[in-house]
Amino acid sequence: MNQNRSTAAVIGAGIGGLAAAIRLARLGLLVEVFEQAAHPGGKISEFRQAGFRFDKGPSLFTLPGLVDELLDDDLKFDYRKLEVITQYFFEDGTQLTAFADVKRFADEVAQKTGMPASGVLDYLKQAEKIYQLTAPVFIFNSFHRFGNLLTWQNVKRLLQFFRLKTFSTLHQTNVRAFPDSRLVQLFDRYATYNGSNPYKTPGTLSVISHLEHQLGAYFPKQGMYQIVDSLFEQARRLGVKFHFNTPVDELLSGDGHLKGIRVNGLERNFEVVVSDIDIHQFYSELLPDKKRLQKIERREASSSALIFYWGMKKRFPKLDLHNIFFSKNYQEEFACLFEKKTISNDPTVYVFISCKEVETDAPEGMENWFVMVNAPAHAGQDWAKLKAAVRQEIIAKLNRQLGEQLEEQILFEEVLDPVSIENQTGSFQGAMYGPSSNSPFAAFNRHANFRDDLPGLYFVGGSVHPGGGIPLCLSSAKIVAEMVEEKMKR
Template sequence: MMKVGIIGAGLGGLSAAILLAHSGFEVHIYEKNTYPGGKMRRYSLGSSQFDFGPNTITMPSVFQEVIAQTGAVPDDYFQFTRLEVHTRNHFADGSYFDLSSDQTFNKEQLSNFDPFAYKKFEGYIKEITRLYTLSEQHFFRKTFMKKQDFLSLNLLKALVKVRPLQTLHQFNQQYFEDTRLLQMVNRYATYVGSSPYETPATFAMIAYLEMIQGVYYVNGGNPTIADGFAKRATELGVQIHYGVEVTKISVESRKARQIYLSNGEAKKFDTVIINGDLLKVYPDLVESRDRPSFQTKHVESYQPTMSAFVLLASLNKRVEGLKHHQVFFSSDYYKEFQELFQKKQFPSDPTIYICNSSYTEKAMSPNGDNLMILINAPATTIESTDQLVEQKQKIYHTLSLKGFPVQKHVVEDMIISPRNISHQFHSFNGALYGPSANRVKDAFFRPSNKAKDINNLYFVGGSTHPGGGSPMVTMSGMNVANHIIQSK
């Protein structure tokens, strides 16, 4: 029986493990944390529970597919609740737009905001649907193991059709004139940790996921997906070793021979999969001489995605007007991204996102709102306590000015900074998704799913193909597992 060692119990590692075990492989996962899911994790403050990491869930069929392929019933592991009106977008002038998967509802609001967008909306929906369909057909389910895999004629034809040389902002300007609505649709670039003024228009397909397929919440909290994956993996014989960190991968004759563990043990495997930030974990675990194609200069050639400053706040009441998802936009979106990527500093006027999952499921916080508050942050671990306190107070002050004085109702709060993210998840400078999609080559030619210099070493997760976001990460695990199964 072939043995596979997986480093990291994130969604990519778990989905790979499930399919491999179902196909008869002996699979071991080594996870340095005490829970599955990586960034998809729970925090508790007082009587409140919080979902860190992915809060907006799309493409539920991807997660269900992992379970279903093994002959089990997905609903036995996690259930999804569709949020029809899913995000309230607040603008600097005090107006707001409620995004829904009901196109009639969206269009009715457009008539009051932007007559130009009202006329163009059906064309916009048609085009984002086309972009998604092309991406799903030609990119998502492909496994890129070597450079030549990116050069197939069909793939290159598809690439030309998904607007690679137009920015997301330029694309959106064709359909929206109102600057407020441009902010709303430009924000989809942040779902892959990038800037709408640089990332390709292809990522307008994310709007398709929210506006057509819909936004979902997982009953019991979104980390229930990871719990369900871990449960199914264990049922199939996967051994998940929590609280055990991999410290080194030894390489001989271009093969990963052993992995060394923090408990002093060394384990041999036929195949090794790294589920982690490629820019950080690969160089940390493999000696430089064994990866000549991925040296420090290669790591430094990538621009990392944004990080995040997160404030978890447990409240003693439910604040009127706070929905499940809401965004409070800055007054100057372009300036915000210049500060993030060019100046590498916290925005002077940040856009604030808030997830209040107890709006949908009261049990998540029975005594008041559970606010997961997030602002975009630069990928850097250079931060001071004073900076973090300043950001916290800026958030509370801004929300108060906008009519949401939540600070006076806070029972307990907690800061999670880029440095915390870097340490907790071994992410490069706290970046959320590895390389950003701000440059065409990084958006479409992400690091391969297989090490160029090591024949039996594979990569899954947001830093490799097909990219960031929970469904994409899950698909990366599925893609790699299917490749290994077919190659045995």
């Protein structure tokens, strides 16, 4: 080993950890990744059964350039821009096709709801403006370092703070934009992309609709896990050393200095340590800190999920890659999630069928269904009872909407609930996005990507700034690499 090169440990091989490892290796650091699981990916995982392949975690691919920029040209993989983003089904019988072509989508809305197409186009233009104002400050930068924010461009952006709809909820923003309750519900749904409540989260989150409808929704040629495979191979090509089935025992520090980590009972010295594990797990296990833990636990957790993986005996031409079956009462659904800590008896159902894009993900004539409803974070609920009740509600809703008898078509079933999500990913209470964004200042309360009092310690992943989801986790790695590079130049 070249003793003149700086060393870095990355704790966790989720997508944020993989991206951080790649970026640090490209800076010339000797990087080792320590992962408690037997494989990379974190929440992005897959499983195979009876000839079916399922993506277990995220199912939407946006801002693919954030992946492309990490990969050598020969490792870049094919992905397709979706022509249809989502099929939406409403209880009144309305079906809306969210075409990727914005004008075509707006015309579809006008035809099905009677609302002028200009209403959708104007809304998305406003969402684009919010993205232009927020992305450089909140998504691709660490606003915890005030020196980075004090640029003339950022000052000009902050002077337009009123445009961000910070003090209106997403629901209020959508009610003002759309006279039709179905469209309000459709655009309220974007709060769930970071596990939040549209009746509480700020209208700023309308920015997510811009990512999907104007910047585009994509899908990898071989499924979502192809992202992990490509990043893992890139990291190995750069000389990153991986240790799987190897949980880190402790972060080593003293007198305000980072020393390294303890792993397998041995002390390892590293000049840089990047944590890609849930921030609650970090402060409860690796660097015990009751004060910080209490602060984290006081914040409202994001939602979790209850997911059924079904091998289906036949094909369903009416369905697309992404399908949403809305509840009748969205407000009650979110009151159940965040106030009553349960799942309503009429949940919105998301059905993701990757074999619509990757034919080999299911045997010929069959389909692989990822069927998800939003669930509260784990707080001692009787999940066995909830799973049984929700399963019945899901099947009844889909049978009614599709005119099917789905029970007869389910070849096999696997289930993932908030408890198993917590056990498999380390996400505190199974909350998939860390803290929720159910307040105007939630973004400012996320843990920073660094610790001033422990130079050399950094944080990436969905539980810290800028947040959960593939693009934000990749952005957290980019922010950390920029900070490490600045430090190296001093």
